[in-house]
Amino acid sequence: MAVSAINASHEAVHARYEAVDPLYREVRDIRLLGFVLFLVSDVVLFSMFIFAYLYLRNSVPNWPPITKDGMQLPRFDVAFACINSCVLFGSGATMHFAMESWKHLNKAAFNLWMIATIVLGIGFLSGQAYEYQHVPVTWTGSTMGASFFTLTGMHGFHVFVGVIYLITLYVQANRGVYTGSKYFGLTAGTLYWHFVDVIWVALFYLFYLM
Amino acid sequence: MAVAASHAGHLEQHDHIHPEPTTFIGKYIFSLDAKVIGIQYMITGLLFFIISGLLAEVVRIQLLRPEGGFVSNDTYNGVYSLHASGMIWMTIIPLMTGGFGNFVMPLMIGARDVAFPWLNLASFWIFPPAGVILFSSFLVGAPDAGWTEYPPVSVQGPPGTSLWCVAIFLIGISSTMTGLNFMVTIIKMRAPGMTFTRMPLFVWAQLATAMLNMVATVALSAALAALFIERTFGVPFYDPGRGGSPVLWQHMFWFYSHPAVYIMILPAFGFISEIFPTFARKPIFGYKMIAFSSIAIALLGFMVWAHHMFTSGMAPWLQLPFMILTMVISVPTGIKIFSWLATLWGGKIEFHAAMLFALGFIVVFTFGGITGIFLSAVPVDLHLHGTYFIPAHIHYVLFGGSIFGLFAAVYYWWPKITGRMMNDTLGAWHFWLTFVSFNATFLPMHWLGIMGMPRRVAQYRPEFQFWNDVCSIASFVLAASTLIFLYNMFTSLTRGKKAPPNPWNARTLEWQISSPPPYYNFKTIPAVLKNPYDFGEPLPYLGLGPSDKEDPHPTKPGGTPPEPAHA
Numbered sequence: 001m002a003v004s005a006i007n008a009s010h011e012a013v014h015a016r017y018e019a020v021d022p023l024y025r026e027v028r029d030i031r032l033l034g035f036v037l038f039l040v041s042d043v044v045l046f047s048m049f050i051f052a053y054l055y056l057r058n059s060v061p062n063w064p065p066i067t068k069d070g071m072q073l074p075r076f077d078v079a080f081a082c083i084n085s086c087v088l089f090g091s092g093a094t095m096h097f098a099m100e101s102w103k104h105l106n107k108a109a110f111n112l113w114m115i116a117t118i119v120l121g122i123g124f125l126s127g128q129a130y131e132y133q134h135v136p137v138t139w140t141g142s143t144m145g146a147s148f149f150t151l152t153g154m155h156g157f158h159v160f161v162g163v164i165y166l167i168t169l170y171v172q173a174n175r176g177v178y179t180g181s182k183y184f185g186l187t188a189g190t191l192y193w194h195f196v197d198v199i200w201v202a203l204f205y206l207f208y209l210m
Numbered sequence: 211m212a213v214a215a216s217h218a219g220h221l222e223q224h225d226h227i228h229p230e231p232t233t234f235i236g237k238y239i240f241s242l243d244a245k246v247i248g249i250q251y252m253i254t255g256l257l258f259f260i261i262s263g264l265l266a267e268v269v270r271i272q273l274l275r276p277e278g279g280f281v282s283n284d285t286y287n288g289v290y291s292l293h294a295s296g297m298i299w300m301t302i303i304p305l306m307t308g309g310f311g312n313f314v315m316p317l318m319i320g321a322r323d324v325a326f327p328w329l330n331l332a333s334f335w336i337f338p339p340a341g342v343i344l345f346s347s348f349l350v351g352a353p354d355a356g357w358t359e360y361p362p363v364s365v366q367g368p369p370g371t372s373l374w375c376v377a378i379f380l381i382g383i384s385s386t387m388t389g390l391n392f393m394v395t396i397i398k399m400r401a402p403g404m405t406f407t408r409m410p411l412f413v414w415a416q417l418a419t420a421m422l423n424m425v426a427t428v429a430l431s432a433a434l435a436a437l438f439i440e441r442t443f444g445v446p447f448y449d450p451g452r453g454g455s456p457v458l459w460q461h462m463f464w465f466y467s468h469p470a471v472y473i474m475i476l477p478a479f480g481f482i483s484e485i486f487p488t489f490a491r492k493p494i495f496g497y498k499m500i501a502f503s504s505i506a507i508a509l510l511g512f513m514v515w516a517h518h519m520f521t522s523g524m525a526p527w528l529q530l531p532f533m534i535l536t537m538v539i540s541v542p543t544g545i546k547i548f549s550w551l552a553t554l555w556g557g558k559i560e561f562h563a564a565m566l567f568a569l570g571f572i573v574v575f576t577f578g579g580i581t582g583i584f585l586s587a588v589p590v591d592l593h594l595h596g597t598y599f600i601p602a603h604i605h606y607v608l609f610g611g612s613i614f615g616l617f618a619a620v621y622y623w624w625p626k627i628t629g630r631m632m633n634d635t636l637g638a639w640h641f642w643l644t645f646v647s648f649n650a651t652f653l654p655m656h657w658l659g660i661m662g663m664p665r666r667v668a669q670y671r672p673e674f675q676f677w678n679d680v681c682s683i684a685s686f687v688l689a690a691s692t693l694i695f696l697y698n699m700f701t702s703l704t705r706g707k708k709a710p711p712n713p714w715n716a717r718t719l720e721w722q723i724s725s726p727p728p729y730y731n732f733k734t735i736p737a738v739l740k741n742p743y744d745f746g747e748p749l750p751y752l753g754l755g756p757s758d759k760e761d762p763h764p765t766k767p768g769g770t771p772p773e774p775a776h777a
Contacts, residue, residue: 026398030325034394041386041428048432048462052447055458065453139445143453146445150436 013103016181028184035188039195042158046199049154050206053147064144073144074136078208084127085204088159091120092197095166099190102173105180114170117193121163128156151203158196165189228327230729240335242327243729247334248313249627255305258341260692262296265289267689270682276675278668286668288352288370292345295357295374298474299381300341302612306477307388307423308334310619311416313627315392317720318410320401320738322731325394329387336384344377356666358463361448361456365440375438382431385473389423392416401719403738403752407498410718410742414501415480418508422469422476426512430466433459457522464515472511474608475575476504478615479546482568485622486550488716489565490557493743496549503542510539520588521595529588536586540579547576562714563637567618570645571611578606581656599659605652617644617695624699625713629726630706636698643691650684717742722754 020028057063064073098113137145169189172178178186228242241247268289272280281289316324324330351368353359364371396417400409409417436447437459446452448459479500487494494500516524516532550572559565581603584590594600617640624632654677659665663674670678712721719742723732732754740750 030394030398033398034326034390037390037393037424041390041424044425044428045432048429048465049436052432052436052458052462055461056447056453056455059455059458060453140443143446146447146454150439150445 009104017103020181024182028182031184032187035191039191042195043199046151046154046202049147049151050202053151053206056143056147060143065142067142073142076135076148076208077131080127080131080134081204081208084124084131085200087120087127088124088197088200091117091124092194094120095190095193099186102178102183102186103180107173110173111170114166114173118163118166118170121159121166121193125156125159125163128152128159148207152207155196155199155203158199162189162193162196165192228323240331242323242331244312244316244324244327244330245627245727245731247330248309248311250334251304251308251312251337252310252627254338254341255301255309258296258300258345259305261345262293262301263689263692265293265296267685269293270685272668273670273678274682276670276672276678281668283668284354284368285352287354287356287666288348288368290666291353291356291359291374292347295344295353295378296341297608298357298470299378300337300344302474302608302616303385303470304337304381305616306474306612307385307392307416307419308337310477310481310616310623311388311392311419314623314720315413315416316395316399317723317727317731318413318718319396319399319404320719320732320735321395321399322735324391325399326391329391333384333387333391336380340377340380340384343373343380347371347373347377358467359437359459361437361440361454361459362450364437364459365449367441372438372441375434375441379431379434379438382427382434385423385427386431389420389425389427392420393424396420401735401738407501408738408741408750409501411483411494411497411500411504412477412480412718414504415476415483418504419473419476421505421508422473422511426466426469426473429462430470433462433466436462457519457524460519460522461515464518465512468515468518469508469511471607472507474612475615476507478571478612478619479504481615481619481622482550482571483546484716484718485564485568485618486553487743487745488622488714489560489562489568490554491560491745492553492557493745494549495552495555496545497741497743499545500549503545506542507539510535510542514539517586517591520591533586533588537583540583540586543579547572547579561638562621563632563634563641564618564621564714566638566641567614567621570641571614571618574606574610574614574645574648578603578610581606594659596664597659598655598663598665601665602652602655602659605655609648609652614644617641620699622714623720624702625709626720626725626727628703628706629709630702631709631713632702632706633698636694640691640694640698643687643694647684647687647691651681651688654678654680717745717749719751722749722751 018025060066062072064075066072094113094116098110098117101107101109101113132149135145135148137148139145139149166189169186172185231237231241238246241250268281269286272278272286272289274280278286312324312330316322347353347370349370350373351370353364353371353374354367355363355371359367359371359374396409396413436445439445440447440449440454446454448454448456450456483494483500514532514536516528517536520529520532581599585594585599585603621632621637624630658674658677658681661674663670663678709725711724713725714721719732719736719738720727722736734753736754737752738750739752742750744750
């Protein structure tokens with residue numbers, strides 16, 4: 001029973017998505033491709049800095065590198081980063097639930113999940129701010145610090161922009177900008193937020209685990 | 211007609227477009243129309259072309275005598291750095307994609323505009339400030355490490371190097387946005403019936419260029435951002451004294467800049483692929499091979515960057531794969547050259563100025579391509595790296611390729627853009643003077659390079675003087691020949707003959723409407739039945755009324771203006 005009800009509900013979502021007027025459908029497809037290509041170019045940006053990090057890392061015999069006075073720099077603290085990563089990955093899950101609620105026309109649940117996502121996003125940024133004050137390296141002190149602060153800083157900036165983006169979407173959704181069948185802005189916001197999550201998976205591995 | 215009727219529902223969907231502006235600023239300054247933005251790119255690019263060209267003449271005056279003395283050594287370093295930066299980033303790339311891409315590409319695919327007009331507007335308006343920032347670096351000490359700005363010299367370079375970073379970063383953002391915009395436009399907004407294999411070859415070239423622009427330019431932005439923060443905040447990336455690696459810059463820079471040479475040449479391939487069939491009155495030979503070789507070049511272009519770094523101390527086992535891949539990438543280019551020659555074979559060739567430049571392109575670009583194959587061989591490169599052979603090669607492919615291509619494109623599309631004809635006799639004079647003085651300028655540089663004259667020097671040994679003087683004097687003639695071009699454009703604008711819609715009897719879509727095209731491009735989006743190169747057969751378009759050719763203002767009474775933009 002429950003399964004067929006869910007299936008019926010999904011079919012209704014799909015029907016609504018397809019049934020919009022052809023003009024909107026075309027605009028939606030164009031914007032979707034444009035947004036995905038934007039994310040692709042953003043992936044290249046992160047990839048280049050990740051390449052720089054790996055290149056610098058492999059050009060010295062020891063990592064963490066040894067400073068001029070002969071001391072080896074300590075590794076980054078995995079425990080705190082784990083907690084902070086869970087906050088960000090959790091926000092990815094809440095974002096998914098927010099989008100699903102919207103598609104199934106459950107506005108109250110959408111609002112709840114959106115607020116949860118925004119709060120978790122701010123939580124991650126606060127955690128990162130705390131971490132920045134406690135990491136054993138500086139931006140200008142070593143290539144390790146240079147790569148770490150540049151890459152996580154770029155990522156943090158993307159999260160910051162994402163939080164503002166989600167707040168905008170929340171306000172727009174409650175002002176009636178989007179409907180049950182026309183909601184490309186929300187789709188783009190979801191894509192962006194998941195993209196930021198995926199980038200963090202790579203950075204978490206590269207800086208804390210590798 | 212059945213096809214047109216079945217597409218009727220589809221046609222209306224293309225009608226979402228911004229309303230026609232009525233104010234001067236809306237029409238000519240902050241226009242959303244891709245055609246106006248294209249013209250803005252062309253005017254700005256022409257301005258930077260003249261500035262960068264004058265800088266080249268300063269270089270040639272300096273090298274008239276072995277002891278130099280025309281400008282100081284520091285100024286000389288800035289002059290050649292900015293000549294190259296200005297030509298590459300402020301002239302060729304914006305003119306090829308932003309200029310002709312914007313004006314011609316939407317017309318060719320039967321679209322009313324590009325996919326994101328506001329993004330297009332933003333792309334353009336980043337460009338003039340970037341150029342001003344670049345050339346204003348002379349005021350604070352111009353960058354002195356050449357257009358490649360290798361660290362550690364660039365890390366310690368004069369303050370203008372930071373301005374250079376900002377300017378190139380901005381133009382990079384502009385290129386990325388244009389690339390994204392064009393990719394979406396070409397993939398999503400083609401007229402009904404225009405399948406990928408019915409697209410004009412210029413559109414294929416723009417698609418491949420857009421891919422490169424979107425992906426590769428971001429790599430340059432990353433490299434520049436790192437250089438900028440290293441110079442400004444002292445963050446170690448490239449400085450070997452602080453654990454960084456100068457070779458890292460070379461990898462990041464060439465990962466962009468090798469694809470960038472294809473950004474600068476693929477659109478020219480597109481110009482040539484349009485001009486040859488039109489003036490040979492023959493279908494293009496090997497349509498699919500030309501189209502797919504553009505994509506092959508775009509993909510292979512990402513795998514050859516380290517051939518610029520054979521002398522940079524990279525691992526010797528890496529040299530062989532990069533050498534072989536570099537030789538492989540000449541295969542798709544060779545396919546194009548032979549397809550063009552086969553297109554000309556047995557054709558009834560009309561020697562208009564555009565065709566002369568296209569033929570000149572084949573001659574000099576092939577020559578430059580062959581010296582490129584010399585350089586791809588590691589042993590030869592070790593000998594020639596850093597000599598005048600390198601400027602000789604790059605000018606044969608960038609001047610002989612890209613700039614000849616741009617001249618051909620200007621002569622070809624000028625009637626469509628301005629609605630007036632250019633003087634063909636002056637065009638022929640321009641071509642022959644350019645062709646002869648071009649070869650006289652750059653051919654001796656090969657010999658200077660083989661004799662061992664290093665590039666980027668303000669003084670040289672006396673035995674090199676004779677050929678340097680030949681280069682310099684020929685370069686003055688080259689500059690003078692450009693004056694003919696400017697005069698021709700100016701007189702055409704003021705006194706030129708009115709251009710008919712299709713002066714060359716070409717078959718692509720942009721020639722089927724009035725010159726200049728109306729704001730909405732097409733009253734009704736046509737349906738496309740075949741590819742555009744079947745000369746001798748009826749035009750393969752349905753739904754192009756006779757009124758498309760006559761009435762340049764479809765929004766005036768009598769026309770049916772499309773609905774305004776959809777939010």
